[in-house]
Amino acid sequence: MNNEQPLLDVRNLWIKAQDQFILNGLDLQIRPGEVHAIMGPNGSGKSTLVQSLAGHPGYTIEKGEISFDGEDLLTLTPEERARRGLFLAFQYPVEISGLGNGYFLKAAVNAVREARGQIPYDAVEFLKAFRELAPLVGLGQDFLERGVNAGFSGGEKKRNEILQMLLLEPRLALLDETDSGLDVDALKLVARGVNATRSKDRSIVLVTHYQRLLDYIDPDVVHVLIKGRIVRSGTRELAHEIERGGYEPLLATMA
Amino acid sequence: MSSPVESFRPRALPGSSPTRIRSWDDALKHAAKALEIHAPPDRHDERWLYTRAQDFLPPLTDSGEIAASPESELGTELTPPTSSEEVLLLEDGKLGDPEARRRDGLRHGVTLRTMREAWSEDPALMKRIALRSPIRDRYFVWWNTAHLDDGYVVVVSRERPHHRPLQILWRSPNALAVRRLLLILEPGARLDLVECEAARPNQLRHLVRDIHLEREATLHHALLDVPGVNENWLWTTGVVADEKAAYHALGVHAGARKARHEICVDLIGARAHATLDAAVLLPSKHVFDLQTEIVHRADATESRQLVHAATSARATAVYGGTIVVESATKGVVAHQQSRGLLLDPASDIDSRPELHIRSDDVLCTHGASIGAIDPEGLFYLQSRGLNASQARALLLRAFALRVLETFPAAASAALRTTLAERLEVLVRLLVPEAGL
Ligand SMILES: Nc1ncnc2c1ncn2[C@@H]1O[C@H](COP(=O)(O)OP(=O)(O)OP(=O)(O)O)[C@@H](O)[C@H]1O
Ligand SMILES: [Mg+2]
Numbered sequence: 001m002n003n004e005q006p007l008l009d010v011r012n013l014w015i016k017a018q019d020q021f022i023l024n025g026l027d028l029q030i031r032p033g034e035v036h037a038i039m040g041p042n043g044s045g046k047s048t049l050v051q052s053l054a055g056h057p058g059y060t061i062e063k064g065e066i067s068f069d070g071e072d073l074l075t076l077t078p079e080e081r082a083r084r085g086l087f088l089a090f091q092y093p094v095e096i097s098g099l100g101n102g103y104f105l106k107a108a109v110n111a112v113r114e115a116r117g118q119i120p121y122d123a124v125e126f127l128k129a130f131r132e133l134a135p136l137v138g139l140g141q142d143f144l145e146r147g148v149n150a151g152f153s154g155g156e157k158k159r160n161e162i163l164q165m166l167l168l169e170p171r172l173a174l175l176d177e178t179d180s181g182l183d184v185d186a187l188k189l190v191a192r193g194v195n196a197t198r199s200k201d202r203s204i205v206l207v208t209h210y211q212r213l214l215d216y217i218d219p220d221v222v223h224v225l226i227k228g229r230i231v232r233s234g235t236r237e238l239a240h241e242i243e244r245g246g247y248e249p250l251l252a253t254m255a
Numbered sequence: 256m257s258s259p260v261e262s263f264r265p266r267a268l269p270g271s272s273p274t275r276i277r278s279w280d281d282a283l284k285h286a287a288k289a290l291e292i293h294a295p296p297d298r299h300d301e302r303w304l305y306t307r308a309q310d311f312l313p314p315l316t317d318s319g320e321i322a323a324s325p326e327s328e329l330g331t332e333l334t335p336p337t338s339s340e341e342v343l344l345l346e347d348g349k350l351g352d353p354e355a356r357r358r359d360g361l362r363h364g365v366t367l368r369t370m371r372e373a374w375s376e377d378p379a380l381m382k383r384i385a386l387r388s389p390i391r392d393r394y395f396v397w398w399n400t401a402h403l404d405d406g407y408v409v410v411v412s413r414e415r416p417h418h419r420p421l422q423i424l425w426r427s428p429n430a431l432a433v434r435r436l437l438l439i440l441e442p443g444a445r446l447d448l449v450e451c452e453a454a455r456p457n458q459l460r461h462l463v464r465d466i467h468l469e470r471e472a473t474l475h476h477a478l479l480d481v482p483g484v485n486e487n488w489l490w491t492t493g494v495v496a497d498e499k500a501a502y503h504a505l506g507v508h509a510g511a512r513k514a515r516h517e518i519c520v521d522l523i524g525a526r527a528h529a530t531l532d533a534a535v536l537l538p539s540k541h542v543f544d545l546q547t548e549i550v551h552r553a554d555a556t557e558s559r560q561l562v563h564a565a566t567s568a569r570a571t572a573v574y575g576g577t578i579v580v581e582s583a584t585k586g587v588v589a590h591q592q593s594r595g596l597l598l599d600p601a602s603d604i605d606s607r608p609e610l611h612i613r614s615d616d617v618l619c620t621h622g623a624s625i626g627a628i629d630p631e632g633l634f635y636l637q638s639r640g641l642n643a644s645q646a647r648a649l650l651l652r653a654f655a656l657r658v659l660e661t662f663p664a665a666a667s668a669a670l671r672t673t674l675a676e677r678l679e680v681l682v683r684l685l686v687p688e689a690g691l
Contacts, residue, residue: 054634054638055634055637055638056634057630057634058630077637077642077643078634078637078638079637079638079640079641079642079643079646081638082637082638082639082640083640087638088638090635090638093635094629094631094632094634094635096632096635096636096649096650096653097653097657097660098652098653098654098655098656098657098660099649099650099652099653099656104636104639104649107641107645107649108636108639108640108641111639111640111641111642111645112639112640115640147653147657147660148653164639168639168640
C-alpha cells in the first residue's frame with residue numbers, strides 16, 4: 001500500500017433509505033491505483049454504498065463525510081461525479097429501449113470529454129474508439145444499433161457496463177457484482193477489460209460474492225461488509241477464508 | 256340493449272338508402288339528407304368525452320350558413336419532405352395549381368382522378384367501395400361529403416415500386432379546409448405513403464380518407480401533423496383490408512387546440528393484417544384524441560396497436576382503442592398497448608381499451624401504463640455524465656422512437672427516415688416546452 005492521499009475517503013458514513021439505516025458508520029479509504037474488493041452477505045449494504053457514492057437520490061446521508069480527490073462528493077450531482085471520474089458499473093444495468101446504445105455511448109463519452117476540456121468525438125472518432133475497446137469485452141458493432149441494455153442477456157449487460165467504463169476512462173471505477181451471472185469465458189473477458197484499465201492513478205472497487213473473480217483481478221485489499229459496516233479488511237487470503245467458511249465465523253466475532 | 260360498438264356501426268337512413276346512390280351528386284344529396292336527420296355525436300357517446308362535435312363544426316350565421324371565413328394568416332410553413340421525388344400537392348382540397356403537372360407525373364403505377372370523374376367513369380366500382388366503407392355512416396363523414404366540392408381518388412397498381420414513397424401534402428390558406436381522399440390499392444399493390452397536413456393559425460380542418468386494400472395489397476402509411484397556432488382538426492379514416500392485405504399506419508402527432516383522429520379498420524379477408532401505431536408528443540395545452548376501432552371479421556386476421564403519448568403542461572392525450580372480434584372467426588390475434596409519459600404533473604392522459612370478443616379462438620392482449628420519467632433511467636444516464644435535462648430529453652426521445660422500432664421492417668428506408676426525422680423534430684420541440 002502506498003502513502004499517497006486517498007482518492008476516495010469515506011468517514012463514518014450513516015445512510016438511510018425509507019427510514020431504515022443501511023450503512024452504520026462506514027469507513028473506507030482508497031488510494032490512487034489501488035484495487036479493493038468488497039464482499040459481504042446479501043443485503044449487507046454493498047450496493048447502497050456504491051450507489052450512494054454515485055449519487056443515487058434514493059438514499060439520505062444522515063451523517064459522515066465523503067471526499068473524492070479532496071473535494072466534498074456530497075455536494076455534487078451524479079453527473080458532476082461522473083465527469084470528475086467516478087464510474088459505477090450497475091449491479092442491475094437499466095434497460096432503455098428506444099435509445100440506441102451507440103447514440104447513448106457517444107452522448108455519454110462526449111458529455112464527460114467536454115467537462116474534462118477534451119474535444120468531443122465526432123462520429124468517426126467515436127466509432128474508432130468503440131472498435132478499439134469493444135473487442136476487449138467481446139461486443140460487436142451490432143450492439144451500437146440495439147436499445148441500451150434492451151433485451152441484452154445478463155452477461156451482455158455486464159460487458160456493456162465495462163465497455164462504458166473503458167470509454168469514460170474513470171479515476172475510480174465501482175463495479176457492483178459485475179462478475180455475477182457471467183460464464184467463465186465472459187468472466188475472463190470482463191477481467192481482461194478491468195485489467196486493461198488498471199494503472200497507477202486509476203482505482204477500482206470490486207463488489208463481489210466470489211473469490212473466483214479475484215483469481216483474475218488481483219486486489220490490494222479485501223473488505224468484508226456486514227450490516228452496513230466494514231468488519232474486516234485483509235488480503236486475498238480473506239476471500240479464500242470466506243469461500244471456505246462463509247460469513248458465520250465473522251458474524252460470531254461481531255457479536 | 257345495443258352495445259356501444261353496434262350504435263357506432265352503419266344504420267339504415269330513413270328515406271335515403273345508400274344503396275340508391277349512383278353518382279357523386281347522389282352521394283352529396285344523401286349526405287345532406289343524413290345531416291338533416293341525424294344530430295352530431297354528443298357526450299353520451301364515450302368516444303366524445305374529451306373532444307366535442309362542436310370543436311369541429313364551423314360557426315353558423317343566423318340563416319344557417321357557414322359564417323364567412325376570412326383568409327387566415329400564413330402559419331407554420333411545412334417544408335415538403337425531400338426523401339422522395341413524388342409529391343402530390345393538394346391545396347385547399349384541390350390539386351395545387353402550380354403542381355398540376357404532377358398529375359401526369361404520377362406515373363409509377365398511380366392514377367389520380369376526382370371523385371366526380373371516378374363516379375361517372377366507374378359507378379359500379381365506386382358504389383361497391385362506398386358500401387363497404389366502415390366509416391360511411393358517421394356524422395362527420397356525411398358532413399365532409401356535404402361540404403366538399405370534390406375529392407380525390409388515387410388508385411395504385413401492383414406496377415408501383417414500393418420503395419418510392421408517395422407524399423401527399425395538404426395545404427389550405429382558408430380558415431375552413433375540407434378534404435377527401437379515396438385510396439385504392441389493387442390486388443398485390445404495395446405503397447409507402449407519407450401524408451402530411453400543413454397548419455394555418457385559427458384553422459378548422461376536416462379530412463376524410465377511405466382506404467381500400469384489395470387482396471395481398473400492402474400499405475405503409477406515415478401520418479404527420481404539423482402543429483400550428485390555435486387550430487382544430489378532425490381526421491376520419493376508414494380502412495378495408497381484404498385477404499392477406501396489410502395496413503401499417505404510424506402517426507406522429509403534435510396535436511392542436513383540439514385534434515382528433517378516428518380510424519376504423521375492417522379486416523374482411525382471411526389473414527388480413529393491421530398495425531395502428533402512434534407517437535403523440537403534445538406541447539402545452541394541446542389536445543390529441545385518438546379513437547381506433549379494429550374489427551376482425553375473418554379468420555387468422557391480426558392486429559397490433561402501440562400508442563406512446565407524452566404530454567407537457569395542460570396537454571391532454573386521449574386514446575380509445577376498440578377491438579372487435581366477430582363470432583365464428585378462427586385464429587384471430589389482437590394486441591394493444593398504450594404507454595403514457597406525463598412530462599408535467601398538470602397534464603392528462605386517458606387511455607381506455609374496449610374489447611368485444613365474440614369468438615373463442617382468439618389471442619388478445621392489451622395493456623396500458625401511465626407514469627412520469629423513470630427515475631432509475633434518469634440516474635443511470637446521469638451517472639454516465641449527462642446532466643438531468645440532457646438525460647430527460649434522451650429518455651423522451653427514446654420513448655418516442657420506440658414506436659418506430661416495431662414498425663414493419665418491410666417499409667422503405669425513405670419512409671422510416673421521414674418518420675424518424677419527424678419524431679426528432681417533435682422531441683426537440685417538446686424538450687423546452689416540458690421544461691426538460
Ligand atoms: N431504496 C431502498 N429503500 C428501502 N430499502 C432499501 C433500499 N435500498 C436498499 N435497501 C435495503 O437495504 C439493504 C441493503 O441493500 P443493498 O442492495 O445495499 O445490499 P447488497 O449488499 O448490495 O446485497 P446483494 O448482495 O444482494 O446485492 C437491504 O435490506 C435492502 O432491502
Ligand atoms: Mg447489491
